[in-house]
Amino acid sequence: xxxxxxxKLTKSDFLLFCEAPRHLWAKKNLKIxxxxxxxxxxxxxxxxxxxxxxxEYFANEILPQKPGCQMKLQQTFTDGPFxxxxxxxxxxxxxxxxxxxxxxxxxxxxxxxxxxxAYQFLILQNQVKIEKAVIVHPNKxxxxxxxxxxxxxxxxDDLTEKxxxxxxxxxxxxxxxxxxxxxxDPFELAQCLTPRDCPCPDICHPQxxxxxxxxxxxLSPKKKAELLDMGIRDAREIPVTFSLNDKQLLIVERARTHxxxxxQYSLQIELNQLQFPLxxxxxxxxxxAIPRFQGYHPxxxxxxxxxxxxxxxxxxxxxxxxxxxxxxGDPSLYLLEKLAADLGRTGTVIVWNKSFEMTMNKExxxxxxxxxxxxLDLNSRIYDLGEIVNQGIYLHxxxxxxxxxxxxxxxxxxxxxxxxxxxxxxxxxxxxWWNMTFGEVAQEEKTRLLEALDKYCELDTxxxxxxxxxxxxxx
Ligand code: SF4
Numbered sequence: 001x002x003x004x005x006x007x008k009l010t011k012s013d014f015l016l017f018c019e020a021p022r023h024l025w026a027k028k029n030l031k032i033x034x035x036x037x038x039x040x041x042x043x044x045x046x047x048x049x050x051x052x053x054x055x056e057y058f059a060n061e062i063l064p065q066k067p068g069c070q071m072k073l074q075q076t077f078t079d080g081p082f083x084x085x086x087x088x089x090x091x092x093x094x095x096x097x098x099x100x101x102x103x104x105x106x107x108x109x110x111x112x113x114x115x116x117x118a119y120q121f122l123i124l125q126n127q128v129k130i131e132k133a134v135i136v137h138p139n140k141x142x143x144x145x146x147x148x149x150x151x152x153x154x155x156x157d158d159l160t161e162k163x164x165x166x167x168x169x170x171x172x173x174x175x176x177x178x179x180x181x182x183x184x185d186p187f188e189l190a191q192c193l194t195p196r197d198c199p200c201p202d203i204c205h206p207q208x209x210x211x212x213x214x215x216x217x218x219l220s221p222k223k224k225a226e227l228l229d230m231g232i233r234d235a236r237e238i239p240v241t242f243s244l245n246d247k248q249l250l251i252v253e254r255a256r257t258h259x260x261x262x263x264q265y266s267l268q269i270e271l272n273q274l275q276f277p278l279x280x281x282x283x284x285x286x287x288x289a290i291p292r293f294q295g296y297h298p299x300x301x302x303x304x305x306x307x308x309x310x311x312x313x314x315x316x317x318x319x320x321x322x323x324x325x326x327x328x329g330d331p332s333l334y335l336l337e338k339l340a341a342d343l344g345r346t347g348t349v350i351v352w353n354k355s356f357e358m359t360m361n362k363e364x365x366x367x368x369x370x371x372x373x374x375x376l377d378l379n380s381r382i383y384d385l386g387e388i389v390n391q392g393i394y395l396h397x398x399x400x401x402x403x404x405x406x407x408x409x410x411x412x413x414x415x416x417x418x419x420x421x422x423x424x425x426x427x428x429x430x431x432x433w434w435n436m437t438f439g440e441v442a443q444e445e446k447t448r449l450l451e452a453l454d455k456y457c458e459l460d461t462x463x464x465x466x467x468x469x470x471x472x473x474x475x
Contacts, residue, residue, distance in 0.1 A: 008083035009178050014119050015112060017177035021189040024180045026200040033199055039427035042434060046289045047105045051087065053290070054103040054136050057150040058088055062101075068094050079123040081178055086120055088136070099132040100124065101156075105289040107140035107299050109157060118163045118170040133163040138298030144291035153290075153298065193224045209234035211255040215401040216248050247392045254397040261395040268475045270388055277347035278468070279381075280309040282460040283360050284453070286430035293330035295367045303360050304331040304433045307457035308342055309465050314472065318465060324453055326436055332364050336371045343378065350464055352405045354384035385464055388471060405463055413466040418459060422452035429456055 017024040026032035036044070055073065063071055072089040088101035102117050117133045124130055139155035183189060186203050195205045195214050205212075213219065213227050213235055223243075232238060235255035244252060250261055284305035291298055308321040321342040325331030343349070351357045358379050365375040388394050389403035398411040409416060418424040423432055432449045435441055441449065 007081070007181060008078060009081055009174065009181075011084040011116060011119055014082075014174055014177050015116060017180060018112065018115055018173065020192045021177075021180060022186045022192060022203055023199065024177060025183055025186045025189055026203055028181060029186075031200055031203060037427065038431040042431060043105075050105040050138065050289050051103045053148070053150060054154060055088065057154045058101065058136070061151050061154075062090075062156070066090060066092065068092065077120075077123050077127065079126045082119075082123050082174055084120040084123045086124070090132075092131075095129075095131075097129045097131040098124065099134065100130060101134050101136055104135055104137040105299075107138050107297075109135060109137065114159060114162060114166060115170060115173075117159055118166045119174065121163050122167060122170055122174065132158060132160050134158050134160075138289060140297055140299065142291070142297055144294055144296050146294070148290070191225075191228075193221045205233070209236075211235045211397065211400050213238065215255075216244070216251055217401050219244075219248065250392045250395055251401045254395050254399075258397045260397070261392070262474055263393045264475055266391075266393045267388065267471060270393065271472060271475060274348045274350070274383060275346070276311070276313050277344060278311045279343060279347055279349045280311070280461040280464045280468075281343075281349050281351055281357060282307050282457060282464075283357055284426065284429045284433070284457050285360065286434050296330075300363065301360060302331060303335060303364060304437075305429070305453060305457050306335060306339055307461040308339070309461045310344070310347075311465060314469075320458060320461075322454060322458060324433070324450060324457075326433075326450075330367070331433075331437070333368060336364060336368055336374075340371060340374050345377070347381070348383045349378055349381045350383050350385050350468065352384065352386040352460075352464055354382050354386075358382060385468060385471075394471065394474070405460070405467075408467065409463045412470050413463065416459065416463055416466060418456075421456055421459070422448070423456040429453055 013024055013027070016027060023032060027034070055071075058071060063069065070091045070093070072086075072091055074085055074087065075089055076083065076085045086100055087103045090099040090101065092098070100117065100120055102113070102120065104113055106113075113135055117135060121130055121133050135157045136154055137157070138153055142149075142152045180189065192204060193214070195201055195208065195212075198204065201208065205214075208214070212233055213224060216235055216238075227233075227238065227242070230239075235252055238244070238252050238256075254261060283303050285301040285303050287299060287301050288296075289299055291300060292302065296302070304326075305324045306322065310319040310321070321338075323335055323338040323342075325334040325338075327334050361375040361379050365372040386403050386405065386408075389399060389408055396408075396411050399407055402408075406418065409418075423429050432453055436446055436449060
């Protein structure tokens with residue numbers, strides 16, 4: 001192996017390899033865009049904040065239970081070409097043993113977290129005796145009541161047994177990851193079958209057809225591999241005999257025929273369910289790993305804005321209501337007061353992807369039981385307009401298998417667009433509110449941000465109004 005002996009495979013390299021081998025290759029060959037958005041930076045800053053709190057928790061709650069032990073922070077260890085930094089290491093000089101504590105911001109642990117700790121374990125066990133491998137992370141059951149209670153905020157998951165079982169697999173994987181350093185051709189590395197939002201698409205799928213097999217929703221990896229083996233990447237070339245479910249067939253048919261599909265009967269049934277006045281509702285939210293306000297749990301979305309359009313009858317004038325809450329405390333209380341005043345008690349409430357708005361309403365009902373009946377009633381009146389596309393009642397070839405409003409709107413209502421807007425994505429909206437609430441923003445900038453937020457959220461509900469009108473004109 002020609003691997004440069006000074007180059008180390010860090011823990012983040014290893015995890016990048018586990019995500020997709022070609023991502024590690026692209027990083028080493030400077031072919032991946034690792035630019036961080038403001039929202040990525042916000043998540044990293046929150047991660048540091050969680051780590052600081054976890055260290056405090058550790059010093060106050062765990063260390064006193066381990067007399068004679070010392071806490072060591074951010075120590076780096078190497079084992080030949082492998083390297084890892086340990087968040088918190090507990091050193092027991094009496095027994096000459098150590099415990100690894102990895103800090104995470106998420107409330108749910110996944111396979112990547114296990115791999116992360118197992119990678120550290122492998123490196124350290126070559127040099128010292130490790131007794132325990134543990135993840136410290138926020139407890140999703142914790143509800144903030146007054147000041148943050150670190151003893152309740154954090155939970156400790158002992159993964160020692162699981163890590164031991166994983167070691168042979170991680171050992172093999174880390175050597176595979178290391179071989180990427182010497183790899184000249186990324187095509188020698190395992191193929192990834194999910195080229196959506198790719199960080200380096202030109203490496204894996206250069207000149208992907210406009211409507212590719214990867215756009216067919218829920219196509220299994222096995223079927224994708226079968227098609228690739230047949231030399232097929234364009235959805236239009238999928239043979240008619242190839243086994244697909246009904247919805248996939250409808251979508252592939254759009255690619256082949258480049259024609260729309262409308263199930264007029266089902267569309268009529270859907271639209272018949274709607275009762276005027278129609279209310280078109282959309283929330284903007286920002287997630288926080290640490291509960292910022294009373295009653296919140298870790299990783300809870302904070303609802304800070306809504307846009308609401310009211311249509312009394314098909315020909316009536318459209319009315320708009322909106323609210324951005326910039327308050328000292330929880331914005332959702334102020335928002336609920338306004339929403340309860342703006343939203344009438346009759347008529348269908350139209351959203352796009354109802355699980356999100358309904359979950360936000362349930363969360364706010366827990367925070368403010370005095371609005372419980374209002375929010376319960378609101379949820380019972382919700383209709384998800386996106387389902388007309390998601391269920392395949394109306395499909396357009398240019399949706400390319402997606403039912404996201406960001407893909408549907410430019411096709412159905414091209415005159416409305418997010419493109420030129422100062423804030424044109426949910427995570428940018430989140431950051432604008434976060435910075436105005438927790439950061440230092442000059443008055444002039446604040447005025448600009450408020451205007452941009454207003455326009456962005458209003459477009460989300462106006463988009464639904466116009467898409468609804470297009471559907472209504474089809475029956
Ligand atoms: S297809 Fe996309 S996501 Fe998959 S490895 Fe290649 S660049 Fe990454």
